[in-house]
Amino acid sequence: MPTDLPTALADVRALLLDAPNLARAVAAGRRKGCEPPAAERVEVRPVTLKNGPHLQFTARTGPVVTTRNVPVAAAGGAVDDLLGQAYGNLHVETATEVVQVRVTKKGDAQVHRAPAPEGARDAAGPARHDKAKQRLVDPDDPVFRVLGAGGDKRRQVEAFVRQLATLAPAVLTGDGERVRAVDLGCGNAYLTFGAHRWLGEAARERGKDLVTVGVDVREDVVATGRRAAAEAGLPGLEFAVGSIAGAEPFPDERPDVVMALHACDTATDEALARAVRWGSPVVLAAPCCHRDVQRQLHGNRAPLVRHAILRERFADVLTDTLRSLVLQLLGYRVEVVEFIDSAHTPRNAMIRAVRAGAPRGPRLAELLAEYDDLTRAWGVEPALARMLTPELERVRQAAL
Ligand SMILES: C[S@@+](CC[C@H](N)C(=O)[O-])C[C@H]1O[C@@H](n2cnc3c(N)ncnc32)[C@H](O)[C@@H]1O
Incomplete structure (x- = not known):
């Protein structure tokens, strides 16, 4: 009635x-x-x-x-x-x-x-x-619909931003009024948007502006990201076409946080290497497939890697272990964590690195020994070490 x-x-x-x-x-x-x-x-x-x-x-x-x-x-x-x-x-x-x-x-x-x-x-x-309140990223954000993000991707973005939030103090306490973030291998930019929304608000609470740049080699995804950013009226969200290895999102300035979600194979290494060279204080990378070390293990008859499926799984572990050691040798405090339940992606490990200063003395010697033992035992040289050869050489010189 x-x-x-x-x-x-x-x-x-x-x-x-x-x-x-x-x-x-x-x-x-x-x-x-x-x-x-x-x-x-x-x-x-x-x-x-x-x-x-x-x-x-x-x-x-x-x-x-x-x-x-x-x-x-x-x-x-x-x-x-x-x-x-x-x-x-x-x-x-x-x-x-x-x-x-x-x-x-x-x-x-x-x-x-x-x-x-x-x-x-x-x-x-x-x-x-x-x-x-525990949700940092609104799963109903229309931008996700515009970009075509499914439920699992939205959960990954939430979980990734949650990790970012734990390191926010290291991202936001830098000098200057502008916070700089970069998402390398941004693809359809789900993370770029989610992180920009959350970090933008956190930056504003501290009286700072945020600029986030999504980088991808694919022109089509970058064009979609740009269109969606314009439609959403999000200031400070930009995109650039290009390879991660050559990315310069902020000429003459270092990004305060480098993110990479499922950047394929050695694209994750490119992202880590870029972050090291920039000297970025915070790096969050959830790696994707690991073919580089897997290829180098091919033909190795050790029982651990004789069967393809075991070789693939072991290569995942070995690659991220070596990445972690390289980052530590180059001055980062590193944790490798499960950032989301495997029900939402099998690629659920994340490398969280915070710049902490170069290791010295016995700690440096210990890290070098761990790295050398592993690479010699398995006959591999990981992509990240190849990309950062001069930096690692300097570290070896310092250890002498
Ligand atoms: C698996 S997708 C992940 C995209 C996005 N980060 C996500 O999680 O939805 C990997 C993206 O990295 C991009 N990519 C791969 N290698 C790259 C490189 N060397 N430089 C720039 N982009 C790269 C690809 O074009 C692709 O869009």
Whole structure:
């Protein structure tokens, strides 16, 4: 039965301002014969920020997303602004019920109330927010749809950005007002966008701007990235066509963070070598296939690598171990971690490196011995060492 619209809106207003019981609300659609609302869709969630409970308003129009947090205590005006716009549908989920309001052609409200699904009580209010807050990258970001990112890729981006967040202090505390990030072998730029959105916000909180450059040899993916960045209205997000080995995203300046997600085979080594030469303080690389060392192990009759599948797996381990040692020799503190469950990608290892200063004395000797023992025992020279021959030679000289 239709209800008087102002009464229905007053009910919705009360539900939105009852933050402890609110899970989420969405305003969407357009009332017939009315001016369109400012945004196509607005989602409202309760969030707990450092300075207390807030309502978070996420407005989307096409691929453009804007987010505004308003303290709950002062959110009446923002809620009134929202409800004052001619949305055709309002959907509110609380701890106890789901309320849908549809505005009819005559301007009345068709209200439907249903009990909340099981578990909604736990999902509502700040507890709900704690879960939502754990997401650093919005999986519903329209840009992912524009770029064609599937669920697994979105999860990989979230997991990658989570690793980036753990190293954010090392990325963001540099001198200057501009933070520089580069995504090498960016492909369809899912990570480039996800990282730029998150890091951009983190940089802004510190009064800095972020410039992120995605680099790829493929002109088509770079063109798509550029188009999507322009459509999303994202300042500071740029793309460059070219090889990783020759990339110069910031002439005369070093990137503060170098990222590479699944850059094929030795493209990961190119990314690591580039980062070392730039002297970038933070490097995050989730390698892809490892054919270089695998090829060098071919013909080795040792039982560990006699069978192709074992050789492939062992080559993965040996390659990343040697990459880690090379980076340590060249002044990075390195961890190799599982950044995402293997259900979402079999390539789920990540090299996290933070510039820490060249090793010296017994530590340097130990690292060199570990590197030499492994390469001699398996008769391999990894691509990263070939790319950084002069740098490694200098390290050997320093150890004498
Ligand atoms: C497997 S895709 C991964 C793309 C993206 N990082 C992702 O995770 O969705 C690898 C990308 O690296 C690019 N690539 C491979 N070797 C490269 C090189 N040497 N220089 C620049 N780009 C390279 C390819 O064109 C491709 O787009």
